[in-house]
Amino acid sequence: MRNSRSSFSWAVFATVVVILLAITSGIFIFMKKSQNSALFNADLNRDYVAVIGKSEKSSFWISVSSGARAAAAEYNLDMRFIAPDSEEDYVSQNKMIRDAIDDGAKAIIFSAIDYNANSAAINEAIAAGIPVVVIDSDVNSDGVSCRIMTDNYEAGRMAGLQALEDNNGKLVIGVVNYDINSANGQERERGFCDAVRESGRDCEIYTINCPSTKDDAYEGTCRLLEEHPDINVIAALNELMSLGSGYAIRDMGLKQSVDIYAFDSNVISVGMLETGEIDGLVVQNPYSMGYLGVETAYQLINGIQLPSDRIDTTTTYVNYANMYDIDIQRMIFRFDE
Amino acid sequence: MGKGGKRASFSLSDAMTIVVVVIVSFSVIISLVVFNAVFLGSMQSNAITTSEQSVDQVAVTINNYTDDMLQIMDRLYVNSITDPDSQEELFEDLIDIRSDVVMITTYDIHGNNTGIWSRYDTKDLIYTNLSYISIADEGSDGLGISAPHVVSVLDNNYPWVVTITRNTTDGSYSNAAKIAIDVKFSGIARYIDEVGIGSHGYCFIMDDNGNIVYHPQQQLIYAGLKDENEEIKDMTDGSHMSDGVIYTVKTLNNSNWKIVGVTYLDETVNTRVNYMIIVSFLILFSAVIVSFLSGRLFSHLFTKPVNKLTDAMRNFEEDASGFVFKPIAGAIEVNRLSDSFEHLVMRIQQLMEEVKEEEDTLRKTELKALQAQINPHFLYNTLDSITWMCEEGKNSEAVMMVNALAKLFRISISRGAELIPIEKEVQHAQCYLQIQKFRYQNQFDYDIKVDKSCESFLCNKITLQPMIENALYHGLDMIDEGHIDIRIYPDGDDIILEVEDNGIGMSREKIDEILRHDITDRHGIGVKNVDDRIKIYFGDRYGITIRSELDEGTCVSIRIPKITEENVYEK
Structure with a gap:
């Protein structure tokens, strides 16, 4: 009898050991996993997410940063917004990407100043297992997890269609574009010109590319208007181009004869909208880019399936008539001013 | 073998593997379910508590803020009644002191702007005044709080404000x-x-009509990239749960605003549950491997040796005497089993050897007994005696002698039977005594006493005759007036046959020699032959004992069981 009992207890012992081992390891792994998701210690172990923009000063990027901050609060992430001093400085951006890798970022949200020159650093981050979300401006990399940006071609078309609607007769168009290497600017120009050309209306289009500063845009617009005094429509393709063109028109006293269709907004361009230098603003949704960028990063970090690898943020057309509508107010006026 | 009911068709180690896997999977599944239930439950109540705490805190902060503003408004209102002349001064002081007061405006009864006080420059030309357009309907106390809007009268500055108004009717x-x-x-x-x-939640402000006053994601909502749940409008204060989202609503007590907290139950739960399931399957898988390995070990220690043992037993069954057992190694239990079987095999083989030897002995002793039946010396001597009687004309004695001899041989042959009734054996002894008495000229006499109850039991034939012969040659050889007593009587379940003489007796050595050595001298079969036959037939507790006193006599006592014709084969 003793024998049979001892062999039975051996089997029972083995079984119990296996079960206990299984359960403890399961719980251990589970707890470890739970720590990452910060359920039990909400503030201690927040995941670091880096948002690397093009500028800290422009109204557009301040809104991006606000949206990112709101999403970081909502998703309990440690978000840091960083950007170079100049919108031309892709070298600093590359350094920021590498710093983020070194600092243990769980995700990088990135907007490329240069489509090609930023790609090496971004590929390094992807190779290090850090998911990358691109906002606003794309970068040349296959490994980007999600792209959140305006459909710039459609934005350009929107401005083009408004120009056609507001003006009768022949259109003489001056396009004030920024860096020729910027995909966004080229897309907007293409969309604008396509919309005008497809209408079949009589038109002439003159394009000038200026460095992305207000003063260069001012000079560029003046030169363009001197060369082609019959211009009656100007397309200013970003925030700084809008300001430069607006000031140029104001100083040349041409606000009645020349319509400006501008992109992005700040308080000055909105003021110009009210005073009449600028006739229409195509406003992107930078707050959404920041917010959705961080939200997507959260989903990537926690292994939640993304609904799509591309999100088009909307654009809104603002003119004098609708600028104080409550939803337009919320779109164009920042809350943190 | 195999005649009875169904036999299990899987081995012990298979059964063990199955049991282990079943137990492990059950416990893994149960722990998974329990863990999840407990986990989800505590997570939900945690989330509700956190949400309510956060919303309460927001409500307190915003209440304080609006209270503060309402107090300022009260101050302005009271001042407008008690000291209207200092009003403008107060406005300017207020603008100076309170950085959060962007602008103070006054309106006449027709809604015409009568004054603007602000730290910022106003526009040269005011197109729109949102601060007036946004004015909310006043309540009975003449106070109104507008929804947030931008100030549209300042130059290049559009701060978001809430307009608080008071009628000074x-x-x-x-x-x-x-x-x-x-x-x-x-x-x-x-x-x-x-x-x-x-881990994922935010809050926003809503007015009592369900319009959003401020929402951290309002740009997304207006752009159509997100929706807020429509049901929130109808929710009362407290926490509400819908589709894994907890909505906590709290109405502020000094305005028509509500704070709504939105908390998502951890979306990563599903990912983690999946992870748990994968881990559980890994555990199950490793349990299968472990139990398979332990099954192999078990089989190595138990099943295989047991199978070997079974084969060994089958071989032993087929060839018991030629079988050589090699001990089988395995678990302690198996080793014990193997040892026991080895012992069993040895014992059986030993017994078989003994049986075989006994059979040999029996054959030999029976052969000798058979030879004794026709002991030529005895026959010659007897025939010599008869011849002598005939020559002497002692015809009647010769007849008696011949009769006795004839009867002696008839009984000793007994148609080949080994066991004969005691009655016949006694007759055999009597015939032998008669013949010997003639031959020894009445030098001895004898007395036979047989208990009547013993006559019908059986005994080995030629049992008494060798004892009598022994008494005649070793006991009474040299003495006159020898006497032989033969007694047969029952002793419990046994019968005792005694042959006692009053001769010279025997030494212990002599007795041992008689009992131990097969003396096959010319006097016929010896005492040992008889003893052997009795022991072979009935067992060791039966047989011959000899008591002897020198110069007193010898008593040979034979013990046999009570055997009848009916039970002869049972013994």
Whole structure:
């Protein structure tokens, strides 16, 4: 009898050991996993997410940063917004990407100043297992997890269609574009010109590319208007181009004869909208880019399936008539001013 | 073998593997379910508590903020009644002191702007005044709080504000029927933006009509990229759960605003549950491997040796005597089993050897007994005696002699039977004694006493005759007036046959020699032959014992069981 009992207890012992081992390891792994998701210690172990923009000063990027901050609060992430001093400085951006890798970022949200020159650093981050979300401006990399940006071609078309609607007769168009290497600017120009050309209306289009500063845009617009005094429509393709063109028109006293269709907004361009230098603003949704960028990063970090690898943020057309509508107010006026 | 019911068709180690796997999977599944239930439950109540705490905190902050503003408004209102002349001074002081007061405006009864006080420059030309357009309907106390809007009258500056208004209908202040203070909203907006609830949650402000006053994601909502749940409008204060989202609503007590907290139950739960399931399957898989290995070990220690043992037993069954057992190694239990079987095999083989030897002995002793039946010396001597009697004319004695001899041989042959009735054996002894008495000229006499009850039992034939012969040659050889007593009587379940003489007796050595050695001298079969036959037939507790006193006599006592014709084969 003793024998049979001892062999039975051996089997029972083995079984119990296996079960206990299984359960403890399961719980251990589970707890470890739970720590990452910060359920039990909400503030201690927040995941670091880096948002690397093009500028800290422009109204557009301040809104991006606000949206990112709101999403970081909502998703309990440690978000840091960083950007170079100049919108031309892709070298600093590359350094920021590498710093983020070194600092243990769980995700990088990135907007490329240069489509090609930023790609090496971004590929390094992807190779290090850090998911990358691109906002606003794309970068040349296959490994980007999600792209959140305006459909710039459609934005350009929107401005083009408004120009056609507001003006009768022949259109003489001056396009004030920024860096020729910027995909966004080229897309907007293409969309604008396509919309005008497809209408079949009589038109002439003159394009000038200026460095992305207000003063260069001012000079560029003046030169363009001197060369082609019959211009009656100007397309200013970003925030700084809008300001430069607006000031140029104001100083040349041409606000009645020349319509400006501008992109992005700040308080000055909105003021110009009210005073009449600028006739229409195509406003992107930078707050959404920041917010959705961080939200997507959260989903990537926690292994939640993304609904799509591309999100088009909307654009809104603002003119004098609708600028104080409550939803337009919320779109164009920042809350943190 | 195999005649009975169904036999299990799997081995012990298979059964063990199955049991282990079943137990492990059950416990893994149960722990998974329990863990999840407990985990989800505690997570939900945690989330509700966190959400309510956060919303309460937001409500307190915003209440304090609006209270503060309402107090300022009270101060302005009271001042407008008691000291209207200092009103403008007060406005300017207020603008100076309170950085969150963006602008103070006054309006006459027709809604015409009668004054703007602000730290910022106003526009040269005011197109729109949102601060007036946004004015909310006043309640019975003449106070109103607008929804947030931008100030549209400042140059290149569009701060978000809430306009608080108060009617001063008594007209005590010359041309102001309404005072409006624009209070910066960015503080509240930023505060709301930074409120996170739990691992994923936010809060927003809604008025009592369900319109959003401020929402951290309002740009997304207006752009159509997000929707807020429509049901929130109808929710009462407290926490509500819908589709894994907890909505906590709290109405502020000094305005028509509500704070709504939105908390998502951890979306990563599903990922983690999947992870748990994968881990569980890994555990199950390893349990299968472990139990398979332990099954192999078990089989190595137990099943295989047991199978070997079974084979060994089958071989032993087929060839018991030629079988050589090699001990089988395995678990302690198996080793014990193997040892026991080895012992069993040895014992059986030993017994078989003994049986075989006994059979050999029996054959030999029976052969000798058979030879004794026709012991030639005895026959010659007897025939010599008969011849002598005939020559002497002792015809009647010769006849007796011949009769006795004939009877002696008839009984000793007994148609080949080994066991004969005691009655016959006694007759055999009598015939032998008669013949010997003639031959020894009545030198001895004898007495036979047989208990009647013993006559019908059986005994080995030629049992008494060798004893008598022994008594004649070793006991009475040299003495006159020898006497032989033969007694047969029952002793419990046995019968005792005694042959006693009053001769010279025997030494212990002599007795041992007689019992131990097969003396096959010319006098016929020996005492040992008889003893052997009795022991072979009936067992060791039966047989011959000899008591002897020198010069007193010898008593040979034979013990046999009571055997009848009926039970002869049982013994």
